Amino acid sequence: MVRFHLPPLFDDSLKNIEEALRKGETCGDGDFTAKCEEWIQDNLGVYEAHLTTSGTDALELAAMLTVEPGDEVIVPSFTFVTTASSYVRQGAKAVFVDVRPDTMNIDENLIEDAITEKTKVICPVHYAGVGAEMDKIMEIAKKHNLIVVEDAAQAVYSQYKGKSLGSIGDIGCLSFHETKNYSMGEGGATLIRDDKELADEAERRRESGTNRRRYIRGELDKYTWEFLGSSFLPSELNAALLLPQLERAEQINVDRNHSWNLYVEMLADLDKQGIIELPKLPESCTRFNAHMFYYKMKDIDERTAFIDYMMNKKKIKVMSHYIPLHDTNGGHKYARFHGEDKWTTKESERLVRMPLYYNMGDDTVEMIVEAIKDFYK
Numbered sequence: 001m002v003r004f005h006l007p008p009l010f011d012d013s014l015k016n017i018e019e020a021l022r023k024g025e026t027c028g029d030g031d032f033t034a035k036c037e038e039w040i041q042d043n044l045g046v047y048e049a050h051l052t053t054s055g056t057d058a059l060e061l062a063a064m065l066t067v068e069p070g071d072e073v074i075v076p077s078f079t080f081v082t083t084a085s086s087y088v089r090q091g092a093k094a095v096f097v098d099v100r101p102d103t104m105n106i107d108e109n110l111i112e113d114a115i116t117e118k119t120k121v122i123c124p125v126h127y128a129g130v131g132a133e134m135d136k137i138m139e140i141a142k143k144h145n146l147i148v149v150e151d152a153a154q155a156v157y158s159q160y161k162g163k164s165l166g167s168i169g170d171i172g173c174l175s176f177h178e179t180k181n182y183s184m185g186e187g188g189a190t191l192i193r194d195d196k197e198l199a200d201e202a203e204r205r206r207e208s209g210t211n212r213r214r215y216i217r218g219e220l221d222k223y224t225w226e227f228l229g230s231s232f233l234p235s236e237l238n239a240a241l242l243l244p245q246l247e248r249a250e251q252i253n254v255d256r257n258h259s260w261n262l263y264v265e266m267l268a269d270l271d272k273q274g275i276i277e278l279p280k281l282p283e284s285c286t287r288f289n290a291h292m293f294y295y296k297m298k299d300i301d302e303r304t305a306f307i308d309y310m311m312n313k314k315k316i317k318v319m320s321h322y323i324p325l326h327d328t329n330g331g332h333k334y335a336r337f338h339g340e341d342k343w344t345t346k347e348s349e350r351l352v353r354m355p356l357y358y359n360m361g362d363d364t365v366e367m368i369v370e371a372i373k374d375f376y377k
């Protein structure tokens with residue numbers, strides 16, 4: 001079976017992990033965690049980055065910082081469960097609006113109509129590493145005094161008009177899950193763009209709601225419980241695995257883009273004939289992280305047949321993606337869809353994802369494309 005993803009692995013990661021183990025420093029907030037956070041701050045351009053135990057925890061920390069029971073958060077329905085559930089756990093309601101068919105990102109022109117006096121946060125998702133229309137979203141947030149939390153789980157190292165995704169909204173959430181471009185197994189980060197008070201609160205909520213970090217820095221002689229938080233610190237072992245990948249971010253990014261472009265080139269004729277619909281990068285995407293390669297098929301029946309063909313006849317793992325959240329038990333219970341579902345369901349049913357990972361090699365891409373073409377013969 002041709003695998004769907006494979007996280008990068010460098011010998012430096014193994015050395016780092018051994019070093020952490022031999023030093024007996026495996027709990028959170030050691031040197032490797034600090035170095036990962038510094039890399040993120042310097043390279044993505046944010047005031048403060050906090051590594052977390054997952055992308056989900058990065059979102060849950062963001063939710064703790066932004067919403068209270070009864071608040072509303074505007075999110076797309078075409079996303080991972082925890083984009084919405086993080087806020088719901090804090091007692092807020094998720095309000096879904098439709099996506100744009102071209103990027104599968106939240107339609108920025110539908111956001112304003114969904115705003116009520118309860119709305120607190122707009123949480124765009126940068127699907128497949130392509131930025132949502134952040135200029136418009138930031139303008140709406142400013143006008144209505146709302147907070148913007150970017151779910152940049154898939155968009156690490158991508159840019160929107162020259163700015164790193166995750167650094168544009170008030171808060172950004174990254175994922176370093178094994179399936180993402182840079183992996184620490186399970187992990188993520190919450191980024192604070194520039195608000196020092198918010199950064200200070202994030203630091204304490206992440207340390208179980210205590211001022212322990214200030215105590216460790218020698219600013220206090222004991223630490224105490226201040227408000228509600230949780231333990232969001234990943235182990236040093238995970239940070240030790242991640243750091244060498246971050247240091248090679250450009251190399252990983254170039255390679256992923258190469259494979260993504262090869263798919264596009266080799267499938268261009270199917271796109272021209274109207275058999276499939278290839279994704280197009282908007283001009284605003286000034287740096288692309290090639291997080292995933294997907295295209296759209298005719299309809300869900302063709303997709304079901306295609307996935308079966310690829311998996312069983314060709315032994316190549318291909319996948320559909322999110323079931324829109326509003327159409328689930330959880331969605332009915334904790335959320336509502338505002339406006340018309342013109343594209344979310346329809347387009348999600350046509351979308352199919354191909355294997356894409358660091359160092360997969362041209363021959364693997366070529367073999368997959370041949371298999372795709374065989375399906376249509």
Ligand SMILES: *Cc1c(COP(=O)(O)O)cnc(C)c1O
Binds near residue numbers: 054186
């Ligand atoms: C992966 C992902 C998450 C969750 O990240 P985890 O690290 O798996 O918890 C959240 N939102 C989106 C859009 C994602 O792709």
